[in-house]
Amino acid sequence: MKILRLFKTGIRDAFKGVFRNFSLSLAAIFSIVITLLLVTASIILSANLNNITKQIEKDITIVTFMQKDATDKDVDSLKGKLEEVDNIASFTYKSKAEIKKEISNDSDVFNALLSQFDDESVPLKNVFHIKVIDVRYINDTAKTIKGFEEVSAIQYGEGMVEQLVSVFSVIEKITIGVVIAMIVVSAFLISNTIKITIYSRRTEIDIMRLVGTSNFAIRFPHLVEGFIIGALGSIIPILATIYGYTIMYSNLDGYIFSKMFLLIKPYNFVYLISFVLFIIGSLVGMIGSYRAVRKYLKI
Amino acid sequence: MCDIIIMVINDMEFISLKDCYKIYRNGVTAVARLNLKIEKGEFVFVIGSSGSGKSSIIKMLYREEKPSKGEVIVGGVNVAKLRDSKVYKLRRRIGIVFQDFKLLPNLNVYENVAFPLESFGLKKSEIKTKVHKALDQVGLREKYKSFPRELSGGEQQRVCIARAIVNEPKLLICDEPTGNLDSDTAKEIMNVIEKINKETQTTVIMATHAKEIVNRMKKRVVCIENGVLVYDKEKGTYKTHENTKAI
Numbered sequence: 165m166k167i168l169r170l171f172k173t174g175i176r177d178a179f180k181g182v183f184r185n186f187s188l189s190l191a192a193i194f195s196i197v198i199t200l201l202l203v204t205a206s207i208i209l210s211a212n213l214n215n216i217t218k219q220i221e222k223d224i225t226i227v228t229f230m231q232k233d234a235t236d237k238d239v240d241s242l243k244g245k246l247e248e249v250d251n252i253a254s255f256t257y258k259s260k261a262e263i264k265k266e267i268s269n270d271s272d273v274f275n276a277l278l279s280q281f282d283d284e285s286v287p288l289k290n291v292f293h294i295k296v297i298d299v300r301y302i303n304d305t306a307k308t309i310k311g312f313e314e315v316s317a318i319q320y321g322e323g324m325v326e327q328l329v330s331v332f333s334v335i336e337k338i339t340i341g342v343v344i345a346m347i348v349v350s351a352f353l354i355s356n357t358i359k360i361t362i363y364s365r366r367t368e369i370d371i372m373r374l375v376g377t378s379n380f381a382i383r384f385p386h387l388v389e390g391f392i393i394g395a396l397g398s399i400i401p402i403l404a405t406i407y408g409y410t411i412m413y414s415n416l417d418g419y420i421f422s423k424m425f426l427l428i429k430p431y432n433f434v435y436l437i438s439f440v441l442f443i444i445g446s447l448v449g450m451i452g453s454y455r456a457v458r459k460y461l462k463i
Numbered sequence: 464m465c466d467i468i469i470m471v472i473n474d475m476e477f478i479s480l481k482d483c484y485k486i487y488r489n490g491v492t493a494v495a496r497l498n499l500k501i502e503k504g505e506f507v508f509v510i511g512s513s514g515s516g517k518s519s520i521i522k523m524l525y526r527e528e529k530p531s532k533g534e535v536i537v538g539g540v541n542v543a544k545l546r547d548s549k550v551y552k553l554r555r556r557i558g559i560v561f562q563d564f565k566l567l568p569n570l571n572v573y574e575n576v577a578f579p580l581e582s583f584g585l586k587k588s589e590i591k592t593k594v595h596k597a598l599d600q601v602g603l604r605e606k607y608k609s610f611p612r613e614l615s616g617g618e619q620q621r622v623c624i625a626r627a628i629v630n631e632p633k634l635l636i637c638d639e640p641t642g643n644l645d646s647d648t649a650k651e652i653m654n655v656i657e658k659i660n661k662e663t664q665t666t667v668i669m670a671t672h673a674k675e676i677v678n679r680m681k682k683r684v685v686c687i688e689n690g691v692l693v694y695d696k697e698k699g700t701y702k703t704h705e706n707t708k709a710i
Contacts, residue, residue: 376555
């Protein structure tokens with residue numbers, strides 16, 4: 165019961181504390197708003213960059229051309245071999261007859277040219293479109309595929325893919341680094357602002373100590389106060405994330421520059437970021453308070 | 464461990480300082496080889512010039528300072544060995560009156576006096592009874608709704624005394640309680656403290672510079688000079704110690 169009363173008094177005092185030093189609390193809240201806006205911007209940027217790179221990586225395909233005179237038996241044999249390769253996510257097969265039909269439909273010139281051949285004698289090759297699981301190992305996978313006797317040639321943008329992958333990997337690392345740096349900077353800023361708020365109350369903490377208040381009873385209201393300030397400071401960045409991102413997404417029709425660069429859909433994504441912002445704000449608020457109070461709790 | 468501390472403090476018999484030293488980090492020796500015993504219910508003035516070490520002694524009693532060497536025993540507990548996390552239990556059994564009152568300006572008289580009890584987690588009804596009793600003892604019941612800024616210096620000091628005695632401590636430590644008050648108000652405050660000492664048998668230890676009060680009240684006087692005990696006399700006065708040597 166005693167502990168419950170302490171909790172109740174602590175929460176009441178925390179709310180009183182926020183409003184009693186309202187100008188300082190407001191300063192702390194604004195500092196949290198600004199830093200969390202930076203955090204949310206960097207999270208959105210980083211997550212979308214990663215999403216775009218993942219999309220592009222997904223689109224990378226190894227086009228495998230079979231031997232010119234490949235039979236149905238060879239096709240089945242190659243399918244079997246491809247199923248055995250580790251890094252292959254999926255593959256689709258197109259016979260030369262299907263390819264002839266597609267090309268003919270696309271262009272009248274080709275149609276006129278290819279109509280001279282029947283499906284068997286057409287100078288085209290049967291093709292497998294292969295998607296890989298991990299694009300980083302595409303070279304090895306391509307080498308394995310090229311080694312099969314049924315395969316005459318492969319194409320996957322050799323050289324360019326590796327460059328693209330390494331650029332994406334650098335971008336991913338940089339954006340993750342930026343997000344972590346932003347979180348650390350915000351933690352530092354928020355915790356220092358709250359420290360200033362608590363600093364103004366050092367006399368009160370001093371009196372509490374001298375009249376025999378336990379460290380828990382001194383710390384608890386301040387921790388709650390840090391939580392309240394942090395939570396209040398996260399409201400505007402959360403609203404900005406939810407409404408700002410949704411509006412931006414619908415105005416841009418869900419992509420930037422071209423449909424190759426698709427943005428993450430707002431639903432779930434914005435709520436996940438909002439949750440992260442709330443956690444950062446309130447947790448860092450509490451840590452800031454804890455650090456500040458600890459300084460004045462020296463017996 | 465905690466239960467033992469509470470039990471011993473409840474049974475507070477006396478205060479004892481044995482071969483006690485306080486040497487600060489800058490090398491200043493504030494207290495040197497101090498031996499002092501104070502019985503339960505005694506009223507003791509600790510006098511001495513500024514920087515003599517009397518505040519260090521007072522602070523060691525409520526563990527604001529730790530002795531560098533020796534023992535400081537309050538109610539059977541060696542406070543020097545008390546863990547930091549347990550110090551609050553000692554302070555709950557001690558009332559402290561400060562020269563600068565140390566009242567919270569945003570709280571009214573009632574809230575200031577109730578402040579320690581609330582932070583101990585006591586029931587509201589219990590707090591109300593204790594606060595009104597303490598305010599009665601210092602004669603401030605009518606002003607319980609006033610804020611410190613609306614009170615005179617003497618009244619603020621009485622609120623500070625009420626806060627110190629609200630938990631019915633066995634020991635009342637007063638660090639120059641009349642230092643900021645005029646002589647008439649100082650007399651009033653001394654009357655309040657003396658009354659508490661007589662009526663509740665609370666041990667009172669008071670650091671002071673007020674010669675007139677010490678000479679008038681005829682209580683035990685302990686004089687500290689350069690950290691050394693130079694004078695200790697029942698019904699002592701400020702005048703008589705002036706030519707004494709270290710004892």
